[in-house]
Amino acid sequence: MRHEITLIVNGVAQRVDVPARRLLCDCLRHDLGLTGTHVGCEHGVCGCCTVLLDGEPVRSCLTFAVTVDGREITTVEGLAGPEGMSPVQRAFAECHGLQCGFCTPGFLCTATALLRDNPAPTDEEVLEGISGNLCRCTGYQNIIKSVHRAAELIAEEEGR
Amino acid sequence: MTTRLFGERVQRKEDPRLLTGQGRFLDDLGRDALAVAFVRSPHAHARILDIDVSGALDVEGLVAVYTWEDLPGRVAEPLPLLIPHPALTHGRTAYALAKEFVRHVGEPVVMVVAEDRYLAEDACARIHVHYELLKAVVGIEEAAHGAALVHDDVPGNVGAHLVQEVPSRAGENAREAIETAPHTLAFRLDIERSACTPLEGRGVHARWDGTDLRVYSSTQTSTSVRMAIAAKLDLPLPHVEVIAPDVGGGFGVKIVHPWPEEILVPWAAMLLGRELKWTEDRREHFISSAHERGQVQYVRVGFDDEGHVLGLDVTIMHDHGAYTPYGIIVPIVTSTQLLGPYKIGAYRVEFTSIYTNTVQVTPYRGAGRPQGVFCMERTMDKIAQYLGKDRTEVRAANFIQPEDFPYDQGMIFQDGRPLIYDSGDYPAMLALLKRLIGWDTFEKRPGIGIGVGCYVEGTGVGPYEGGHVQITSDGRVHVSTGLTSQGQGHETVFAQIAATELGVPIERVSVVTGDTRRFGYAVGTFASRAAVVSGNAIALACRKVREKALRIAAEALEADPGDLEITDGLVHVVGAPAASIPLSTVAVLSNPLRYSFDAETAKATQFSGGGASYDKPPVAEGDEPGLEGRDYYSPLRSTFAAGMHAAIVETDKDTAEIRILRYAVVHDCGKLINPMIVEGQIHGGVAQGVGGALYERMVYDSHGQLLNASFMDFLMPYATEVPRIETDHLETPSPLNPLGIKGAGEAGVIPVAAVIAGAIEDAEGLAIDRMPISPSELFHLRSGG
Numbered sequence A: 001m002r003h004e005i006t007l008i009v010n011g012v013a014q015r016v017d018v019p020a021r022r023l024l025c026d027c028l029r030h031d032l033g034l035t036g037t038h039v040g041c042e043h044g045v046c047g048c049c050t051v052l053l054d055g056e057p058v059r060s061c062l063t064f065a066v067t068v069d070g071r072e073i074t075t076v077e078g079l080a081g082p083e084g085m086s087p088v089q090r091a092f093a094e095c096h097g098l099q100c101g102f103c104t105p106g107f108l109c110t111a112t113a114l115l116r117d118n119p120a121p122t123d124e125e126v127l128e129g130i131s132g133n134l135c136r137c138t139g140y141q142n143i144i145k146s147v148h149r150a151a152e153l154i155a156e157e158e159g160r
Numbered sequence B: 001m002t003t004r005l006f007g008e009r010v011q012r013k014e015d016p017r018l019l020t021g022q023g024r025f026l027d028d029l030g031r032d033a034l035a036v037a038f039v040r041s042p043h044a045h046a047r048i049l050d051i052d053v054s055g056a057l058d059v060e061g062l063v064a065v066y067t068w069e070d071l072p073g074r075v076a077e078p079l080p081l082l083i084p085h086p087a088l089t090h091g092r093t094a095y096a097l098a099k100e101f102v103r104h105v106g107e108p109v110v111m112v113v114a115e116d117r118y119l120a121e122d123a124c125a126r127i128h129v130h131y132e133l134l135k136a137v138v139g140i141e142e143a144a145h146g147a148a149l150v151h152d153d154v155p156g157n158v159g160a161h162l163v164q165e166v167p168s169r170a171g172e173n174a175r176e177a178i179e180t181a182p183h184t185l186a187f188r189l190d191i192e193r194s195a196c197t198p199l200e201g202r203g204v205h206a207r208w209d210g211t212d213l214r215v216y217s218s219t220q221t222s223t224s225v226r227m228a229i230a231a232k233l234d235l236p237l238p239h240v241e242v243i244a245p246d247v248g249g250g251f252g253v254k255i256v257h258p259w260p261e262e263i264l265v266p267w268a269a270m271l272l273g274r275e276l277k278w279t280e281d282r283r284e285h286f287i288s289s290a291h292e293r294g295q296v297q298y299v300r301v302g303f304d305d306e307g308h309v310l311g312l313d314v315t316i317m318h319d320h321g322a323y324t325p326y327g328i329i330v331p332i333v334t335s336t337q338l339l340g341p342y343k344i345g346a347y348r349v350e351f352t353s354i355y356t357n358t359v360q361v362t363p364y365r366g367a368g369r370p371q372g373v374f375c376m377e378r379t380m381d382k383i384a385q386y387l388g389k390d391r392t393e394v395r396a397a398n399f400i401q402p403e404d405f406p407y408d409q410g411m412i413f414q415d416g417r418p419l420i421y422d423s424g425d426y427p428a429m430l431a432l433l434k435r436l437i438g439w440d441t442f443e444k445r446p447g448i449g450i451g452v453g454c455y456v457e458g459t460g461v462g463p464y465e466g467g468h469v470q471i472t473s474d475g476r477v478h479v480s481t482g483l484t485s486q487g488q489g490h491e492t493v494f495a496q497i498a499a500t501e502l503g504v505p506i507e508r509v510s511v512v513t514g515d516t517r518r519f520g521y522a523v524g525t526f527a528s529r530a531a532v533v534s535g536n537a538i539a540l541a542c543r544k545v546r547e548k549a550l551r552i553a554a555e556a557l558e559a560d561p562g563d564l565e566i567t568d569g570l571v572h573v574v575g576a577p578a579a580s581i582p583l584s585t586v587a588v589l590s591n592p593l594r595y596s597f598d599a600e601t602a603k604a605t606q607f608s609g610g611g612a613s614y615d616k617p618p619v620a621e622g623d624e625p626g627l628e629g630r631d632y633y634s635p636l637r638s639t640f641a642a643g644m645h646a647a648i649v650e651t652d653k654d655t656a657e658i659r660i661l662r663y664a665v666v667h668d669c670g671k672l673i674n675p676m677i678v679e680g681q682i683h684g685g686v687a688q689g690v691g692g693a694l695y696e697r698m699v700y701d702s703h704g705q706l707l708n709a710s711f712m713d714f715l716m717p718y719a720t721e722v723p724r725i726e727t728d729h730l731e732t733p734s735p736l737n738p739l740g741i742k743g744a745g746e747a748g749v750i751p752v753a754a755v756i757a758g759a760i761e762d763a764e765g766l767a768i769d770r771m772p773i774s775p776s777e778l779f780h781l782r783s784g785g
Helices: A024-031 A087-094 A104-117 A123-129 A141-159 B015-019 B117-125 B140-145 B174-180 B222-233 B260-272 B282-288 B329-337 B369-387 B391-398 B426-437 B490-502 B530-557 B583-589 B675-695 B752-764 B775-782
Strands: A002-009 A012-019 A050-053 A056-059 A072-074 B034-040 B046-052 B062-066 B108-114 B128-133 B158-166 B183-191 B203-208 B213-217 B240-243 B276-279 B295-303 B309-321 B346-355 B407-412 B418-421 B448-459 B465-471 B477-481 B509-513 B564-567 B570-573 B576-582 B627-633 B639-651 B658-668 B725-729
Touching: A012 A024, A024 A050, A050 A104, A056 A104, A087 A104, A087 A141, A087 B015, A104 A123, A104 A141, A104 B015, A123 A141, A141 B675, B034 B117, B034 B260, B034 B282, B046 B108, B062 B117, B062 B260, B108 B117, B108 B260, B140 B295, B140 B309, B140 B346, B158 B329, B158 B407, B174 B295, B174 B309, B174 B346, B183 B369, B203 B260, B213 B222, B213 B260, B222 B240, B222 B260, B260 B276, B295 B369, B309 B329, B309 B369, B329 B346, B329 B369, B329 B407, B329 B448, B369 B391, B369 B448, B369 B752, B391 B426, B391 B448, B426 B448, B426 B639, B426 B658, B426 B725, B448 B752, B465 B490, B465 B530, B465 B583, B477 B490, B477 B530, B490 B509, B490 B530, B530 B564, B530 B570, B530 B576, B530 B583, B530 B627, B570 B583, B576 B583, B583 B627, B639 B752, B658 B675, B658 B752, B675 B725, B675 B752, B752 B775
Parallel strands: A002 A072, B034 B276, B213 B240, B309 B346, B477 B509, B658 B725
Antiparallel strands: A002 A012, A050 A056, A050 A072, B034 B108, B046 B128, B062 B108, B158 B346, B183 B295, B203 B213, B203 B276, B295 B309, B407 B418, B448 B639, B465 B477, B465 B627, B564 B570, B570 B576, B639 B658
C-alpha cells in the first residue's frame, strides 16, 4: 500500500509516493535525493539523522514519512542562506567541529534549534543540548566550542 | 618563502561540502542501484544442514539469491590472509559466504539482491537455514582450555604462539633477572573487547559496463581492495578501479579487506549487469565486522630499590575471534610497544593468539598499544606503590634519555623492521605534563585521585606511499596520493605541504586521496602513517615539480635557476619581483602544443616562435611534457611519536560513579603540519580512550551471542562523558624523513585506560587491574568482590 504525501522540505513542497513503512530518513535520502541527512544506527540513538520538523529536532530514522505529511522539514541542505553558510555552519568550520563529517548534519540541526531557543547558552546548556548526538571523531570539545562560537556569530549578525 | 603554510592552523578544505550536506558517502551513491542484504548466522558455531530459499522467491522485487554453492572459482575460496607470519601456524580466514560451518554470530550465509533494501530484507526474513548446533567457544580461558574447538583442525584453538626475548646488556635473560632482583611482583590484568564503531558502517557500490568495473567502498585502502577484487574476479587490473568516497570514520576496522561484501557485490554486479549497493546497518557492524582489545596478561617484574626494572616477563593470551585475516599484528604491537619510553633490563614476552566463536579481531585505533601500555603503566604504578615512591619518579628512573637516541629496543616491530626509536625527549615531556596537570601541588583527598601514563607509538610504517603533483595551465595545483581519508583532514594538510613547497596560495591546491584512477600505488591509511608517508612523498614530488618549473622559467627569463624563487604562484628573480613569470605560463611552456585552446596556450604552439632550437626535439631527451612530478617515500623504518597523559578523577562514595575532573595531554609528533588538526586527533583519541576505560565492552554470553549489539547497550561516550582535554606539544623532529614529522592519528587513545585506572586506584586505594571499569565493578571491588 503506497501513500502520496507532501513534505515541505527546505521550503519547497515535494510530492512523493511512499509505502507506509518508508522511514523519513530514507524518503529524504533516497526518494528526494537529499543525502546530507545520514543514518548511523537506525534505532534513534546516534542522532546522525536529526532533522528539524516544524523547527524541532527529530530522529528521521524513527519517523515514518507518512506521519509527517504536510509538515515542514529542514535538512542540512536547507541551513545555508542565500549569503552562504549559516553562522552554525561557519562556526563548525572555524572551530574544527567536525572530522569525518558523518555525524555533522545531525549536530548542525540540533545546534541550530538549540541556539534559536537559547541564544546565549551556558556550558552546561550546550552540553545538555548536544547530549543526544554521538560523534566518534572529535571528542566533542571542538563541537562545544563551535556551538558557543555560533552563538557569538548569530549575536554579531543580529547586532548589525 | 612567503606562502609558508606548514605549521599553521589552516581551516579545512573538506569542511564546506561536509557542512552543507554535499559530502559523498557510500550510501549517498547509486540512487538507482539494486540493494543487497545478507542472511547472517544467528548461531556462534553451527553446521549448515540446509538452506531453503523457496519462501523468498515470491517476494516482490527480488532479483537474486546466492549461497556459497553459487560462487565460482576464487570467489568460492577462503578470503586472503593479509599478513602471514611464521608464528601464525594455524591462520584461518572466512569464506565470502559460509561454506558448511558458521563460526560466529553474524557470519554471512546467504546474499539477497532486490529492488530496494526493504524488499531485500523481506526476502532475507523468508529464507530458512537449518543448522546443527555445535559447542560455542567463548572467552579466553575456555578457548585456551581447548575442550571444544572453533576449527576442527586447530588443536587447542591456538592460532599463533610467539616468544620474544631481549636479554639485558649483561646478557642475562628476563627470568634470571627477575629471580635475582631485590624485589619482585606478579599480577594479572584483564582487558575487555571494544571496537572502532565509526558512525558510518561499511558499504560497497559496484558498476560494471561490460569491460570496466568501478567499485566504491568505504575502505581505508582502495588500492589493495582493487588488487584483491581483480585477483578474485580474474579481471585485468587496469579494468578495475576502486574509489574510497567520503568515509564516515574508520579507526582501523576499514583497513581489513577484502570484506566478503567487497568481493560479492562486484561479482553479482557483473553477473546481473546491474548497479549494486550494500550498506551495512548498525547491528551488522557489531556482529559482522571486527572487534579488538580483548587480552589477559600475566606479568612478573623484578626491580631494584630505585624502581629500575631489571626484568619483565609478560605472558599474553590474545583473543582473536573466529578468523585471522589481519594476522597477528595486534599482539605483535602489544608485545613490542609495551616497552614504552623505558629502558628495561631484560624482557621476555610470550603471546598465544587464540580462536573463539566471536567476531574476528583486527586493529582498532591504537592496535594493541592500549593493552601494552596498560600493562607497562600498571607495572610502573605497582612498583612505585611497593617502594613508596612517587609514580613519576619511578617512570623517570627508567626513561630512555635524550642522548640515547637512536635507541634500539632489540626487537622486530610490526613492520618487520628493527624497533629503533629515532628521537624523543621523555624527561622534558614528563616535566611539561607535571606542570600542566599540577602534579606536584595535587592534594590527595578521599575520593579524588590522580593518574599518569606514558607511551611511545611507532608511526609512519612503510613500505611506502607516493604522491603526484600536476600544475595545469590555469595555475592550479592538483595533488593526488593513493591512501584514503576518513576524517583526518588530509586534503588540508597535504595542500599545506604542497602550497609551502611550491610557493602557491593554498586555494589553488586541490588534493585527491583514495582514488585508484588518480594514483594506483599505495598501501593505505592505518598506523598513524598518512601524514608521514604520503606527506613526505608529496613534498618530494613537489620538489621535482619545483625544480622543473624553475628550469623552464629560467630559460624564459634568461636567468639562472638558482636565482629564482616562487611566491604566490609567480616565479621571479630573488630580490627582483618585476622579472617574473606565473606558474600557469610555465605550465604552458612545459607542454609543446600543436593545437591551442586559448590565448595562453597559443604561446606553446609550433609557429609561436619562442626561439626553439632546430637541433633539439620539442621535448628534450630525458624530459617529459607537462609540469608534473611523481615521487615516493619509503621509510627506512618507523618513526616513534610519544605522549604522556594525566588525569584527576572523582569517585562517588555511595554510587561508585567515576567522573573525570581534569585530563591533560603532552604530545610529541615531531613537526606539526597543522596544530588544529593534531589537537582534534588527540581529542577524538582521548574520547575513545575514555570509552575503553569506563564504558565500552562487548558482552558475549556463553552461547556466543553478543548481548549489546546496538548503540542502546554499547555505551559510546556522548559529550556529557568526555572531559575537556588540556593539551601541550613538544616537537622533537624525526631525523628519518625530509619533513621531520611523526604520526598522530592513534596517539590520543593509547594510554587513557592506564591513566584512568591509576587515578581510580589513587582515589580508592584499591588495585585496578582491568579495563573497562564500571561503577558497579568498582562498587563490588570496594566490598572485596
